[in-house]
Amino acid sequence: MRKLSQFLTDDQIAKVRAPLxxxxxxxxxxxxxxxxxxxxAESLFSKTWMSIGFDFEAEHPGDAHPITVLGDLPLVxxxxxxxxxxxxxxxxxxxxxxxxxxxxxxxxxxxxxxxGWVWNLDGTLRDATLFDxxxxxxxxxxxxxxxxxxxxSVWNNTVFVNLSGDAAxxxxxxxxxxxxxxxxxxxxxxxxxxxxxxxxxxxRAIIESNWKSVYENFAINVYHEGFVxxxxxxxxxxxxxxSDGRKTYEEIDDRGYQGLRFTSTEADLAYGLPRSPMLPMKxxxxxxxxxxxxxxxxxxxxxxxxxxxxxxxTPHAPDRTAYDSMMLLPSExxxxxxxxxxxxxxxxxxxxxxxxxxxxxxxxxxAGRHSPAFDQHFIVPFWGAMCRSFCNRVLDDLERSEQCx
Numbered sequence: 001m002r003k004l005s006q007f008l009t010d011d012q013i014a015k016v017r018a019p020l021x022x023x024x025x026x027x028x029x030x031x032x033x034x035x036x037x038x039x040x041a042e043s044l045f046s047k048t049w050m051s052i053g054f055d056f057e058a059e060h061p062g063d064a065h066p067i068t069v070l071g072d073l074p075l076v077x078x079x080x081x082x083x084x085x086x087x088x089x090x091x092x093x094x095x096x097x098x099x100x101x102x103x104x105x106x107x108x109x110x111x112x113x114x115x116g117w118v119w120n121l122d123g124t125l126r127d128a129t130l131f132d133x134x135x136x137x138x139x140x141x142x143x144x145x146x147x148x149x150x151x152x153s154v155w156n157n158t159v160f161v162n163l164s165g166d167a168a169x170x171x172x173x174x175x176x177x178x179x180x181x182x183x184x185x186x187x188x189x190x191x192x193x194x195x196x197x198x199x200x201x202x203x204r205a206i207i208e209s210n211w212k213s214v215y216e217n218f219a220i221n222v223y224h225e226g227f228v229x230x231x232x233x234x235x236x237x238x239x240x241x242x243s244d245g246r247k248t249y250e251e252i253d254d255r256g257y258q259g260l261r262f263t264s265t266e267a268d269l270a271y272g273l274p275r276s277p278m279l280p281m282k283x284x285x286x287x288x289x290x291x292x293x294x295x296x297x298x299x300x301x302x303x304x305x306x307x308x309x310x311x312x313x314t315p316h317a318p319d320r321t322a323y324d325s326m327m328l329l330p331s332e333x334x335x336x337x338x339x340x341x342x343x344x345x346x347x348x349x350x351x352x353x354x355x356x357x358x359x360x361x362x363x364x365x366x367a368g369r370h371s372p373a374f375d376q377h378f379i380v381p382f383w384g385a386m387c388r389s390f391c392n393r394v395l396d397d398l399e400r401s402e403q404c405x
Contacts, residue, residue, distance in 0.1 A: 002035065002038065002039040002042070002043070003402060004039075004395075004398050004399060004402055006035075006039075007027075007029055007030065007033065007035070007036050007039065008026075008027060008030070012026075012027045012376060015376055016388075016391050016392060016395055017392065020379070020381045020384065020388055021381050022378075023378070023379045023384065023388040023391075024376045024377060024378050024379060025376065025378075025387065025391055026376075026391050026394065026395070027376045028369045028370070028371075028374075028375055028376065030394075031210040031212060031213065031318065031366065031369040032210070032318050032319070032366075032369050032370055033318060034318055036318070037071065037315070037317065037318045038071070039398070040315075040394075040398070041070040041071065041073070043397065043398050043401035043402070044297065044397045045069075045070055045163070045297060045298070045315070046070075046163035046164045047162075047163075047164050047166075047167060047397065047401055048162065048167050048173070048296075048297060048397065049153070049161070049167055049170060049173045050069075050160065050162075050163075050297060050298050050299075051158055051159065051160050051298055051299040051310075051312040051313075052067060052069055052075065052077075052087070052159050052161055052312065052314070053065070053067055053077065053158075053159050053312060053324065054157050054158060054159060054202065054310075054312070054324075055154050055157050055158070055159050056157060056191060056200050057103075058077040058078060058079045058085060059079065060079060060105070061079050061080065061081050061082075061083055061121070062079065062104075062105065062106040062107040062121065063078070063079045063103075063104065063105050063107070064076055064078045064079075064100045064103065064104045064107055064110065065077045065103055066090050066100045066101065066102065066103070068316075069314055069315075070315060071316055071317055073089075073163075074090035074091060075088065075089060075090050075150065075161070076088050076090035076098075076100045077159060078100075078107075078110070078121055079121075080122050081121055081122075085154055085159065086121075086122065086123065086149055086152065087149065087150040087159065087161050088123050088147040088149050088150060089147065089148040089150060091147075091148075092112045092114065092115070092117060093125075093143075093145045093146070093147070094115060094117060094128070094145070095112070095114045095115050097112060097113065097114035098112075098113075099112050099147060101113055108121075109121070109126060115129065116129040116130075117129055117145075118137075119146070119147050123146050123147035123148075124146050124147075125139055125140060126139070127139070128140050128143075128145060150162075150163060150165075151163075151167075153170035155170075155174055156189070156310065156328055157191055157310075157326070157328065158299070158310050158312065160173075173256075175255070176254040176255045176256065176257040177257055177293075177295060179254075180254070180257065180291070180293075181303055183281055183283070184279055184280070184281055184282065184287060185279070185280040185281060185282045186308070188330060188331050189279065189308060189328040189329060189330060189331065189334070190328060190331045190334040190335065191326050191327070191328055191329075191334060192307075192326070192327045192328070192329045192333070192334045192346065192347055193334060193343065194347075195340045195341075195344045197335065197337055197340065200326060201326065201327075201347045201348075202324055202325065202326050203324070203325045203326070203348065203351065203352055203355075204322070204324050205322075205323045205324075205352075205356070205359065206320060206321070206322055206323065207320075207321045207322075207323050207355075207358075207359045207362055207363075208319055208320060208359070208362070208363045208366060209319060209321060209359075209362035209363055209365055209366040210315075210318055210319060210321070210369070211297075211313055211315035212394065213362050213365050213366065214313055214321045214323065215296075215297070215298065215313060215390070216387055216390060217358050217361075217362055218292070218300050218311070218358075219258060219259035219260060219292045219293050219294040219300065219302070220258050220259060220260075220294060220386035220387055221383070221387060222240055222249070222260055222292075222383065223239075223383040223384075224358075225238050225239065225240065225270075226238045228357050228361050229357050229358075230357075231353070231354075232270050232271070232354075235269050235270040235271075236269060237269045238270050240260075248262070248266060249261060249262050250262075251385065251386060252291070252293065253385070253386050253389050256295060256296035256297075256393065257293060257294075257296070257301075258293065258294050258296070258386045258389065258390065259291060259292050259293030259294055259302070260291065260292045260293070261290070261291045262290045262291075262292075263288060263289065263290070264287065264288050264289065264290050264305050266290075267290030267304065271304075272350075273304060273306060274306065274345055274346060274350075275342075276329075276330075276333050276339055276342040277306065277330050277332060277333055278305045278306045279303070279306060279307070279308070279330060286305065287303075287305040288305075289303075289305075290303070290304050291303050291304075296390070296393060298312065298314065298315065299311065299312060300313070306329070306330070306333070307327045307328065307329050307333075307346060308327065308329075309325060309326075309327050309328075310325065310326055310327075310328065311323060311324065311325040312324045323355060323359075325355075327343075327346055327347055329343070329346075
């Protein structure tokens with residue numbers, strides 16, 4: 001079993017734990033080592049709630065969508081006969097082959113391709129085909145032969161799992177998100193369709209950098225905005241400080257939900273907002289805040305006056321992170337052809353350009369983590385309080401997992 005002491009020294013940990021004025025990021029090894037990546041997978045990601053994709057990828061009863069997370073862990077989303085979304089370990093109890101090899105629609109059962117075992121859509125074994133050489137069906141009540149279900153929950157079309165099964169209730173995990181947007185009426189938002197209007201649009205990319213760097217870059221590292229993004233640099237309110245050095249935004253760091261909140265006017269000056277119907281407030285007023293936020297450990301959930309952006313960051317390797325984004329919009333904007341141009345701008349231009357600019361820089365950040373020039377980089381206090389908080393949360397989870405063994 002891997003231990004934190006195999007990777008980090010007491011002195012390195014102390015630099016992360018130091019007060020903000022002296023704080024450092026985690027050491028380079030935590031961004032570059034395959035062994036550390038596996039340590040995080042077993043001791044951090046498996047112990048909490050993590051996002052894995054979107055429920056419309058298995059939209060109708062009998063649909064199945066296999067995925068791989070954390071480098072090499074096969075899972076599969078299955079929509080059962082009753083319409084409930086389930087997540088299983090995508091592995092046959094007998095032969096270790098995947099139960100579902102590829103996306104499927106309208107299944108009435110799951111049939112393994114290696115030895116032909118058959119499961120119901122709820123994961124129970126229907127027939128261990130020819131188990132004893134006879135036709136059967138063989139349900140093997142004395143064997144552990146059902147597909148292993150993973151604890152899961154769906155929030156605004158986003159699928160979360162807790163691999164260990166013992167994390168706090170999902171309602172507790174998502175509470176800071178729900179509370180931050182509690183004044184908004186989000187009851188009628190839907191995933192935005194493609195310009196043709198025939199399927200949900202998901203903007204997908206691979207960032208060649210460690211998941212922690214990608215997480216930090218999205219929201220909590222606002223320092224980079226005026227240097228990486230030409231479009232933002234041209235805005236009159238970027239960098240995000242006044243002439244006398246005061247921040248022009250509110251920092252939010254609440255139970256793992258971290259990021260930035262601007263007034264709508266401030267956000268519009270920097271990012272621009274499409275002129276489409278806004279997300280309603282429960283009191284009938286117009287929204288006046290814009291947030292750019294990250295939910296620990298691997299989800300971005302941000303809300304502008306007229307959309308919610310959800311991005312699933314899937315770690316695949318120390319230097320490889322999948323970046324899958326979808327937007328939730330007022331239902332009329334999400335589906336009607338009248339708003340196809342606005343959807344196209346939001347889904348393929350606005351965020352995608354910024355993401356690609358960030359991705360190019362993050363690739364160089366990953367390369368720099370291999371340099372012996374600096375083993376551990378220091379945090380800039382004025383901008384880095386949330387970065388320090390994030391690094392300490394990572395350490396907290398790794399240490400807690402060790403103590404619970």
